[in-house]
Amino acid sequence: xxxxVLKLGADISTDxxxxxxxxxxxxxxxTPVFAFADMSDFNTKLxxxxxxxxxxxxxxxxxxxxxxxxxxxxxxxxxxxKVIAKNFARIFLQNSINLGLDMIICPTIEASEGDEIxxxxxxxxxxxxxxxxxxxxxxxxxxxxxxAGGLISYTRKILLEGKK
Amino acid sequence: MGxxxxxxxxxxxxxxxxxxxGDVVEPRVDLAMSHENAALVINQFSEIYKNTGLEAKVWxxxxxxxxxxxxxxxxxxxxxxxQKKIRDFVGKQGIDKFHDIRGDEGGICHxxxxxxxxxxxxxxxxxxxxxxxxxxALGAFSFGIGATExxxxxxxxxxxxxxxxxxxxxxxxGQFPKNVFPKDLILHLxxxxxxxxxxxxxxxxxxxxxxxxxxxxRLVICNMTVEAGATSGVIPPDKEMLRYLKQDAHVxxxxxxxxPDPDAGYxxxxxxxxxxxxxxxxxPHTVDNVKSVKEAAGIKVQQIVVGSCTNGRLDDLEIAAxxxxxxxxxxxxxxxxxxxxxxxxxxxxKRGYVDTFMKAGAMVMNSGCGPCLGVHQGALGDGEKAxxxxxxxxxxxxxxxxxxxxxxxxxxxGASAVTGMITDPRTVASVSISIRTKSKKVVKKVAKxxxxxxxxxxxxxxxxxKGRK
Numbered sequence: 328x329x330x331x332v333l334k335l336g337a338d339i340s341t342d343x344x345x346x347x348x349x350x351x352x353x354x355x356x357x358t359p360v361f362a363f364a365d366m367s368d369f370n371t372k373l374x375x376x377x378x379x380x381x382x383x384x385x386x387x388x389x390x391x392x393x394x395x396x397x398x399x400x401x402x403x404x405x406x407x408x409k410v411i412a413k414n415f416a417r418i419f420l421q422n423s424i425n426l427g428l429d430m431i432i433c434p435t436i437e438a439s440e441g442d443e444i445x446x447x448x449x450x451x452x453x454x455x456x457x458x459x460x461x462x463x464x465x466x467x468x469x470x471x472x473x474x475a476g477g478l479i480s481y482t483r484k485i486l487l488e489g490k491k
Numbered sequence: 492m493g494x495x496x497x498x499x500x501x502x503x504x505x506x507x508x509x510x511x512x513g514d515v516v517e518p519r520v521d522l523a524m525s526h527e528n529a530a531l532v533i534n535q536f537s538e539i540y541k542n543t544g545l546e547a548k549v550w551x552x553x554x555x556x557x558x559x560x561x562x563x564x565x566x567x568x569x570x571x572x573x574q575k576k577i578r579d580f581v582g583k584q585g586i587d588k589f590h591d592i593r594g595d596e597g598g599i600c601h602x603x604x605x606x607x608x609x610x611x612x613x614x615x616x617x618x619x620x621x622x623x624x625x626x627x628a629l630g631a632f633s634f635g636i637g638a639t640e641x642x643x644x645x646x647x648x649x650x651x652x653x654x655x656x657x658x659x660x661x662x663x664x665g666q667f668p669k670n671v672f673p674k675d676l677i678l679h680l681x682x683x684x685x686x687x688x689x690x691x692x693x694x695x696x697x698x699x700x701x702x703x704x705x706x707x708x709r710l711v712i713c714n715m716t717v718e719a720g721a722t723s724g725v726i727p728p729d730k731e732m733l734r735y736l737k738q739d740a741h742v743x744x745x746x747x748x749x750x751p752d753p754d755a756g757y758x759x760x761x762x763x764x765x766x767x768x769x770x771x772x773x774x775p776h777t778v779d780n781v782k783s784v785k786e787a788a789g790i791k792v793q794q795i796v797v798g799s800c801t802n803g804r805l806d807d808l809e810i811a812a813x814x815x816x817x818x819x820x821x822x823x824x825x826x827x828x829x830x831x832x833x834x835x836x837x838x839x840x841k842r843g844y845v846d847t848f849m850k851a852g853a854m855v856m857n858s859g860c861g862p863c864l865g866v867h868q869g870a871l872g873d874g875e876k877a878x879x880x881x882x883x884x885x886x887x888x889x890x891x892x893x894x895x896x897x898x899x900x901x902x903x904x905g906a907s908a909v910t911g912m913i914t915d916p917r918t919v920a921s922v923s924i925s926i927r928t929k930s931k932k933v934v935k936k937v938a939k940x941x942x943x944x945x946x947x948x949x950x951x952x953x954x955x956x957k958g959r960k
Contacts (some may be wrong), residue, residue: 337687338686338687338777340883340885340886341889342865342883342885342886342887342888343885343886343887346887346892347864347865347866347887347888347890348562348865348890350527350528350864350866351527351562351567351569351570351573351866352569353528353530353531353573353638354531354534356534365886365887365892388687389686389687389690389720392686392687392720393621393885394620394621394864394882395618395619395620395621395623395635395636395637396528396637397528397531397637397638397639397737398531400637413689414690415566416622416720417690417691417720417722418621418635418637419634419639421636421637422637422639422640425637425639425640425643426639428712434927458540466515466654467515468515468652468654469652471652472651472652477639477641478640478642478643478651479535479538479539479639479642479643481651482642482643482646482647482651483539483540483541483543484541485651486539486540486543486545486646486647486648487543487545
């Protein structure tokens with residue numbers, strides 16, 4: 328069970344998740360401090376470790392639209408934040424998968440900040456409202472990258488097996 | 492059922508007779524482009540090889556392109572150090588297609604790729620930049636990927652687990668009215684589709700308007716397909732594509748021509764009559780918040796930006812300059828012009844556009860992404876509004892979440908620079924400095940001074956001859 332710590336609208340761009348001016352910072356170990364940098368209240372809470380690992384962000388459609396910057400995915404990973412959105416923009420979703428991050432596609436999700444959420448057996452259960460919502464599973468091919476722990480280990484395995 | 496453009500490209504890149512929408516394929520990559528974010532790609536690339544005992548060598552250095560454009564010249568020591576790291580890697584791996592911070596061959600990646608003939612019809616192109624969609628203008632399946640995915644491509648030479656995407660067919664017919672341009676067409680289409688309307692899909696452009704459109708215009712529309720969420724935009728190879736590649740990009744080798752099948756299956760077909768379009772504006776803070784310029788007219792703007800991978804090409808500069816000839820940029824408004832490449836910059840100098848801009852009070856900056864991504868060269872102040880020919884108006888995009896960005900064509904930008912407020916270009920006069928008649932005009936200009944020494948005018952005559960070739 329985890330708490331919804333932030334409720335967001337539609338079309339949350341990578342500029343909101345990770346503003347362009349911090350793009351010179353590239354290493355996944357260094358990007359988290361700039362997560363949602365322009366939403367200063369939330370950013371401050373993240374940096375002060377007031378948001379527990381595994382906390383949930385709920386968003387409307389097209390989360391992660393815009394740039395291909397992978398920092399937008401790695402900064403969320405740094406705080407172990409889970410995103411449940413009605414759907415995701417392609418490159419952001421792929422970047423998350425490549426980093427082994429499980430994004431949850433849930434077209435009917437209804438939740439407010441503070442709600443307690445449980446993700447189980449292909450469904451999102453909102454324990455506060457008592458409602459449950461179906462998750463759209465990732466295509467098999469993409470799930471296999473997550474199962475391998477991300478694209479780095481997935482590619483490494485291919486190289487080592489000599490299937491280049 | 493027949494195949495779309497992208498199905499054909501993916502079938503070729505996987506040595507199959509055909510592929511179906513939804514198939515998972517691992518296409519060979521013909522071109523892999525990165526900019527400054529190559530610093531992260533290099534990091535992920537070495538991670539892949541960690542503890543494997545294998546040598547970390549890219550699969551084919553001749554197929555990798557690296558271009559510095561996002562932060563040129565470096566705005567911070569951090570960027571400069573990243574650029575240095577990339578330069579070292581490029582040297583070590585033998586990557587020849589490297590465009591450093593230079594006034595002769597530098598520029599924005601989405602202009603450097605076409606103008607150097609790096610992209611060909613039928614190619615699979617990947618780039619660590621979302622606007623890699625641009626290169627569908629040259630008949631490629633070209634799409635943006637993240638840094639880790641690029642590291643995997645550098646290692647394997649193919650993209651893993653690609654689902655063959657569905658395609659939306661857009662047929663554009665009719666002639667653009669005066670002062671309406673490809674930018675207005677694509678803004679109109681994004682408004683219609685919404686910011687996520689083409690997510691995971693490809694937009695394939697057809698129709699007489701597209702056939703008559705220059706490659707520069709085609710790059711504009713394919714560039715911005717990502718703003719509707721599209722994986723890529725694409726245009727079937729045709730005469731104009733051949734002309735551009737041979738004449739402008741100096742490609743010598745044979746160019747593969749192919750078309751989508753007449754019975755290809757499309758997710759949907761959208762028809763647009765270009766003659767009914769108007770100059771459009773994307774209001775803050777989403778690109779699909781599109782309205783007619785009439786609804787924006789009168790909004791005061793403090794910064795005008797002409798440039799970017801969308802509208803920083805020669806014809807764009809010409810259009811914007813045509814509104815400024817003999818006029819002044821309004822006080823209280825600053826105008827920044829970023830030619831998309833050094834080559835374009837030099838040509839704009841020759842044709843007098845730079846002269847026009849500067850005399851009007853605009854700053855002509857070095858080629859590069861400029862303020863489009865909010866890093867340097869033109870951040871906005873609190874409460875300020877910018878009007879830009881760029882491609883994104885997200886909150887915070889131009890470096891300040893307390894500012895607003897409006898998107899437009901170079902004509903709207905040029906007309907608005909003079910008034911200091913968003914202005915319908917159809918309501919003001921522009922001076923024709925048309926490209927088609929440019930060489931004649933240059934001749935006139937150069938030959939004009941009466942007291943010029945003979946030797947100099949001979950030199951000028953020689954130059955003109957060369958220019959006409």
